[in-house]
Amino acid sequence: MQLQALQELVHKTRDARRKQTLPKFPANERDTLIKKYHPDSRENAYRPIKFGPNAGELTVRELAALLEGDSPVPADLDLTPNYSVDVLVVGGGGAGSAAALHAHAHGAKVLLATKLRLGDSNTVMAQGGIQIAITDEDSPVQHFLDTLKGGHMKNDHRLLKTMVEEGPSIAKWLLDLGVLFDRDPDGNLHVKKGGGSSKPRLLTCSDYTGLEIMRVLKDEVLNKKIQLLEFSAAVELLSDGEGTCTGAVLQDLDNKRFVVVVAKAVILATGGIGRLHIQGFPTSNHYGATGDALPMAYRIGAKLLQIDTFQYHPTGAVYPEQLIGALVTEGIRSEGGHLVNAKGERFVNELDTRDVVSSSIIRECEEGRGVRTVTGRIGVWLDTPLLDLEHGPGTLEKHFPAMVRQFKRYGLDITKDPVLIYPTLHYQNGGVQIDVNGESGVRHLFVAGEASGGLHGRNRLMGNSLLDLMVFGKRAGTTAAERAKAMKHGKLTLEHLARFRAEARKHSGALAVRSPMLFPDYVRKE
Structure with a gap:
C-alpha cells in the first residue's frame, strides 16, 4: 500500500x-x-571491556573499542604549557557554558575549549522542555519519585535529590539571564506534562527550549569575556603521575597542532555518543556527539557507570x-x-x-x-x-x-x-561516575551533563537532561573554582597514558583505533 x-x-x-x-x-x-x-536487550550488541577500571563489564561494541583505543598524543610530546588557568572547561554546550559561567562568577581564571563552535551541541536540539517542580500541586519529592520510577530504580539517589531540589533556583537563574519561557495568559509560567511524569512540570520555549537556553548562555559567556578556544578538541588528559588531573592536551583542528593546558581543575562536558550510531541506529545528536569524555576519563583512571544502557x-x-x-x-x-x-x-x-x-x-x-x-x-x-x-x-x-x-x-x-x-x-544514560559536585574518582577531574552517569538510571525522563546540565554544570564550576583558590598547579605528565598503553598491549585487539574519535566517519568505503 x-x-x-x-x-x-x-x-x-x-x-x-x-x-x-x-x-x-x-x-x-x-x-x-x-x-x-528494546535495543539495550540485544545481547550480540555487547561485549566485555578487556581492561581498565571497568574490566569485565559489558558495553556496546562501538564504545568498547574506543575505551580500549589509543590516544593520538605521542609519548614524547613537549608538555610546556601554552595556557595556564584555574579551570579548564571542555565542551561548549549547556553544561560546559554553565560550568564556565559559575566558575568565572567565583573568581576563577577560566578557559572554555570546544571542539566546534560555542553552542554547537545537543543542548540546542533539545525541544521538549526542562522539568522543574514549581507549581503548588507538584514538589521536588514527586519529581524525585517520577524520575526514580522512570530510571527503573537504578538512579543515584544523591545525584537525583540534588537535581530536583535545586531545580527551582535554576529556573530563577535562567529567567534572570533572560530565557523566555512560555507563559499563560495570566503571566504565570506555562507548564506541560511529559512522558513518565505524574504532574505537569515542563517549562518550555515553544519547541526550541534548548536553543533558547543556549542562546542566553552563549551571550553570557561572550559578555563575561571568558577565554574561548573554538575548534579545539580535547584529546588527552594530563596527570601528576599520582592520580590527580592537572590539565589536558587539545588539538587545534585547523592546523592539527597540539595545545597544552595546565589547570588546577578540568571539567569535561563533551556531551553524548549518538554519532557512534550504536547498532546502526540513526541519531538525533549533533555532528560532534562522539563521546569524547569517556575514553579520556577512562585512560586516566575514572570509573564509568551504566554504560550498557542508552536511550x-x-x-x-x-x-x-x-x-x-x-x-x-x-x-x-x-x-x-x-x-x-x-x-x-x-x-x-x-x-x-x-x-x-x-x-x-x-x-x-x-x-x-x-x-x-x-x-x-x-x-x-x-x-x-x-x-x-x-x-x-x-x-x-x-x-x-x-x-x-x-x-x-x-x-x-x-x-x-x-x-x-x-x-x-538519543541519549547516553550512563557515563563517568561523579559525586554531587560533579567530581569523578580522579582528583580535580569533574564531569557534567550527558558525559556523566548515575543520575538518570537506566532510562531518562524527558526534560531532565536540561536540568541536569544546569545543576551539575553549576556545581562542577563552583566547586572547581573554590578549590582552585587554595591550590597551585600540579606537574604535567603522561604517566597514566604510559601505564594504559602498557596494559593494553597485553590484550589482543586493544589500541586498534584512535580515541576520542572526534567526528563520525561518513566516507563511503569503496
Whole structure:
C-alpha cells in the first residue's frame, strides 16, 4: 500500500481513536516488552571491556573499542604549557557554558575549549522542555519519585535529590539571564506534562527550549569575556603521575597542532555518543556527539557507570530521507498526538516512559504492523494534525513552529498529514561516575551533563537532561573554582597514558583505533 493511502487510514480512524483511553502497561508487561524489543536487550550488541577500571563489564561494541583505543598524543610530546588557568572547561554546550559561567562568577581564571563552535551541541536540539517542580500541586519529592520510577530504580539517589531540589533556583537563574519561557495568559509560567511524569512540570520555549537556553548562555559567556578556544578538541588528559588531573592536551583542528593546558581543575562536558550510531541506529545528536569524555576519563583512571544502557527516543523522523533520525519532540504526544500503526490502530499509551514507547514501536514494526517507505525504511505514524482538532486551529504552528518549518522545507505539511517515525539513538544514560559536585574518582577531574552517569538510571525522563546540565554544570564550576583558590598547579605528565598503553598491549585487539574519535566517519568505503 502506498504511503498516501496509509496516511488516509490515519485520517479515517481519527474520530474512533479520539474516544479511546489506553492504559499504561503494568510492571510485569513493561519488563517483558523491554527485554524482548528494546535495543539495550540485544545481547550480540555487547561485549566485555578487556581492561581498565571497568574490566569485565559489558558495553556496546562501538564504545568498547574506543575505551580500549589509543590516544593520538605521542609519548614524547613537549608538555610546556601554552595556557595556564584555574579551570579548564571542555565542551561548549549547556553544561560546559554553565560550568564556565559559575566558575568565572567565583573568581576563577577560566578557559572554555570546544571542539566546534560555542553552542554547537545537543543542548540546542533539545525541544521538549526542562522539568522543574514549581507549581503548588507538584514538589521536588514527586519529581524525585517520577524520575526514580522512570530510571527503573537504578538512579543515584544523591545525584537525583540534588537535581530536583535545586531545580527551582535554576529556573530563577535562567529567567534572570533572560530565557523566555512560555507563559499563560495570566503571566504565570506555562507548564506541560511529559512522558513518565505524574504532574505537569515542563517549562518550555515553544519547541526550541534548548536553543533558547543556549542562546542566553552563549551571550553570557561572550559578555563575561571568558577565554574561548573554538575548534579545539580535547584529546588527552594530563596527570601528576599520582592520580590527580592537572590539565589536558587539545588539538587545534585547523592546523592539527597540539595545545597544552595546565589547570588546577578540568571539567569535561563533551556531551553524548549518538554519532557512534550504536547498532546502526540513526541519531538525533549533533555532528560532534562522539563521546569524547569517556575514553579520556577512562585512560586516566575514572570509573564509568551504566554504560550498557542508552536511550532511543521513540519519535525520530523516518521520512523524508533528509531528516532521518531527527527528533520529533515528545511535546507532540504531550499535547495529545497519537501513535498509529499501519492498521490505523493505537498500540501504546503515548505518555508512558521512553523505553516502553520505543519498545512498543519496534514491536509493531517487527510484527508486520509498521509502515514501509519506498527506500525500505519502516516506522509508525505520529498523528500531528490531531493537535489542531483537539486544541483548535493553529495549535501546531503556535506551539511547534520549528518543527512545522523543518518539515515544510521538504514539502511536508504536518498540520495536514501525519509524520512517519521510528526510535532514534538519543541519549547516553550512563557515563563517568561523579559525586554531587560533579567530581569523578580522579582528583580535580569533574564531569557534567550527558558525559556523566548515575543520575538518570537506566532510562531518562524527558526534560531532565536540561536540568541536569544546569545543576551539575553549576556545581562542577563552583566547586572547581573554590578549590582552585587554595591550590597551585600540579606537574604535567603522561604517566597514566604510559601505564594504559602498557596494559593494553597485553590484550589482543586493544589500541586498534584512535580515541576520542572526534567526528563520525561518513566516507563511503569503496
